[in-house]
Amino acid sequence: MGRYTDNPAAIAGLVRGGEVHRDTYIDPEIYKLEMKHLFANAWVFVGHESQTPGKGDYFTTQIGDQPVIQVRHTDGEIKVLYNRCPHKGTKIAIDRTGNTGKFFRCPYHAWSFKTDGCLLAIPLKKGYADTDFDQSEAKAGMRAVGAVKNYRGFIFARLAEEGISFEEFFGNSLSSLDNMVERSPAGKLEVAGPPLRYMHRCNWKMLVENQTDTCHPMVAHESSAGTAVQIWKDLGYTEDDPKPPAMEIIAPFMSPYEFFENMGIRTWPNGHGHTGVTESIHSKYSEITGYMGSMIEAYGEEKAKAILSENRHNTVYFPNIMIKGPIQQLRVFIPLAADKTLVESYIYRLVDAPDELVARNAMYNRMINAPTSIVGHDDLEMYERAQEGLHSDGLEWVNVQRLYTEEEDYAEERVENGTTERQMRNQFDAWVKFMTADMTAKEAAE
Amino acid sequence: MSVTRDDLIDFIYAEARMLDEGRYDEWIDLWLPDGHYWMPLDYKQEDPLHVTSLLYEDIFMLKLRVERLNGARTFSQKPKSRGHHVIQRPFVDEMDDEAGRYVTNTSMHYVETRLDEQQLLALTAIHELKLVDGRLRIANKRVDLLNCDAAFGNIQLLP
Numbered sequence: 001m002g003r004y005t006d007n008p009a010a011i012a013g014l015v016r017g018g019e020v021h022r023d024t025y026i027d028p029e030i031y032k033l034e035m036k037h038l039f040a041n042a043w044v045f046v047g048h049e050s051q052t053p054g055k056g057d058y059f060t061t062q063i064g065d066q067p068v069i070q071v072r073h074t075d076g077e078i079k080v081l082y083n084r085c086p087h088k089g090t091k092i093a094i095d096r097t098g099n100t101g102k103f104f105r106c107p108y109h110a111w112s113f114k115t116d117g118c119l120l121a122i123p124l125k126k127g128y129a130d131t132d133f134d135q136s137e138a139k140a141g142m143r144a145v146g147a148v149k150n151y152r153g154f155i156f157a158r159l160a161e162e163g164i165s166f167e168e169f170f171g172n173s174l175s176s177l178d179n180m181v182e183r184s185p186a187g188k189l190e191v192a193g194p195p196l197r198y199m200h201r202c203n204w205k206m207l208v209e210n211q212t213d214t215c216h217p218m219v220a221h222e223s224s225a226g227t228a229v230q231i232w233k234d235l236g237y238t239e240d241d242p243k244p245p246a247m248e249i250i251a252p253f254m255s256p257y258e259f260f261e262n263m264g265i266r267t268w269p270n271g272h273g274h275t276g277v278t279e280s281i282h283s284k285y286s287e288i289t290g291y292m293g294s295m296i297e298a299y300g301e302e303k304a305k306a307i308l309s310e311n312r313h314n315t316v317y318f319p320n321i322m323i324k325g326p327i328q329q330l331r332v333f334i335p336l337a338a339d340k341t342l343v344e345s346y347i348y349r350l351v352d353a354p355d356e357l358v359a360r361n362a363m364y365n366r367m368i369n370a371p372t373s374i375v376g377h378d379d380l381e382m383y384e385r386a387q388e389g390l391h392s393d394g395l396e397w398v399n400v401q402r403l404y405t406e407e408e409d410y411a412e413e414r415v416e417n418g419t420t421e422r423q424m425r426n427q428f429d430a431w432v433k434f435m436t437a438d439m440t441a442k443e444a445a446e
Numbered sequence: 447m448s449v450t451r452d453d454l455i456d457f458i459y460a461e462a463r464m465l466d467e468g469r470y471d472e473w474i475d476l477w478l479p480d481g482h483y484w485m486p487l488d489y490k491q492e493d494p495l496h497v498t499s500l501l502y503e504d505i506f507m508l509k510l511r512v513e514r515l516n517g518a519r520t521f522s523q524k525p526k527s528r529g530h531h532v533i534q535r536p537f538v539d540e541m542d543d544e545a546g547r548y549v550t551n552t553s554m555h556y557v558e559t560r561l562d563e564q565q566l567l568a569l570t571a572i573h574e575l576k577l578v579d580g581r582l583r584i585a586n587k588r589v590d591l592l593n594c595d596a597a598f599g600n601i602q603l604l605p
């Protein structure tokens with residue numbers, strides 16, 4: 001126990017207006033408290049239902065630091081269970097995906113559980129006959145998380161039994177997920193292959209903040225996007241020549257500040273927000289033959305055009321994911337330690353849309369977010385330098401003050417200049433709220 | 447001109463040395479214009495296009511990748527990474543003299559280092575080579591990392 005445990009005032013003191021104390025990024029005690037309070041009380045993305053399409057299909061992942069299993073129960077519903085045998089603790093499944101049939105069977109002593117976690121059988125059960133086994137913690141079987149919501153195929157969970165409802169937590173921010181799903185003429189997405197897995201030696205919040213950091217692309221990515229634009233020019237092409245898909249993806253990273261100012265940022269309560277209100281770096285992708293036609297057939301012309309005219313850039317669902325509606329990408333930020341974050345980047349196929357769309361998503365994913373991606377190298381270099389730099393005792397605060405005003409009210413949905421750091425401040429407002437909501441101040445000990 | 451097994455094997459060795467010595471202009475020049483360098487994300491992956499790969503790059507992207515390494519503002523290469531291949535004698539899997547098309551399969555250990563970090567990757571490289579105007583060229587290259595589905599930090603050079 002250190003200075004922040006059971007000390008909501010100290011936690012709240014780490015965020016002051018446009019500044020955030022470095023302990024939020026580097027202190028292991030803060031990381032532990034984030035797992036215990038923030039990640040337990042917020043709604044956290046787990047997986048997509050198409051990762052577990054059939055009964056008994058499962059997928060293993062983490063909610064914060066908690067290993068969990070997403071599994072399709074015999075009734076067709078998706079359950080999220082702690083990945084821990086109630087007997088001696090053995091993890092029930094360790095492969096990333098699989099099918100367990102009608103029940104899980106622990107490999108150590110063969111206790112078995114229904115796919116909703118209930119204890120099914122114990123070998124040689126008579127050994128427990130006169131032991132008050134009914135009073136044990138183990139008799140309930142594998143424990144399920146507090147609450148699960150399947151929102152249009154996206155599975156979210158809240159570890160805590162009680163707390164904020166899914167609808168209240170996300171509110172109007174669900175419009176970004178809606179738009180991504182509605183881009184399928186069938187209103188349905190399917191995961192396309194396994195995710196990229198990219199290890200970052202930095203705090204998870206640096207990644208979440210970067211998603212709406214519109215003042216870094218033209219600087220940090222000058223090395224990759226700037227070089228691409230230069231090679232393109234050297235080949236004799238101009239701005240207006242039709243670009244191959246790779247250039248369509250990378251060139252907009254070099255857009256000037258003015259472009260990012262004008263594209264706008266919208267913030268919603270509880271730490272959610274997105275860049276690209278009016279347009280974005282995804283707006284100018286060329287049309288794919290047959291797609292608009294099938295959208296009009298599915299939705300009618302007016303609605304189809306409305307769906308495709310949204311070009312939201314990055315939507316952050318605080319705390320742990322970012323989605324890109326126009327290219328059906330979702331990135332999960334899995335916090336492993338104060339200075340270690342695993343980023344998994346998924347893409348989805350729009351059901352009933354041409355294959356060229358998912359091909360573009362795959363290209364974007366590998367060009368921008370792979371451990372082998374030049375754009376990824378630009379970003380990770382900055383995060384890791386920041387993580388190391390924050391250990392300097394020269395200064396204690398991180399600055400997130402761009403376009404800050406004292407009257408800011410994060411409970412209010414707002415659209416602002418696209419270079420504001422309001423969304424980062426909005427995240428920290430939610431951070432304090434969920435860190436301290438179920439933290440009781442200890443008596444001042446003397 | 448006819449191509450011998452030794453020609454193919456020497457070609458693979460020479461390519462690895464070019465990469466390790468950072469002779470990227472020469473390396474790019476080995477490629478045929480419509481070639482692709484593919485590094486799958488999944489074990490035994492078959493489709494490079496509709497699911498994610500670690501790399502699937504045409505000549506434009508490969509040029510961009512190697513040109514960036516020397517850029518004035520390429521901060522992830524300040525200081526630079528160094529790469530090193532140890533390769534086993536390539537298997538020559540296909541030799542079609544008539545079509546001028548050859549396929550080799552080579553096991554390698556690749557080490558990449560920067561600052562105080564060093565990582566080791568085991569991989570199999572499959573080269574599709576073509577004889578064009580009396581010169582062997584790379585038509586396509588596929589690099590399968592043994593642990594392709596593991597979580598990696600940066601891999602900045604070309605395994």
Ligand code: FES
Pocket residue numbers: 085086087088089090106107108109110111
């Ligand atoms: S630890 Fe699972 S059955 Fe014993």
Ligand SMILES: [Fe+2]
Pocket residue numbers: 210216217220221379
């Ligand atoms: Fe970036």
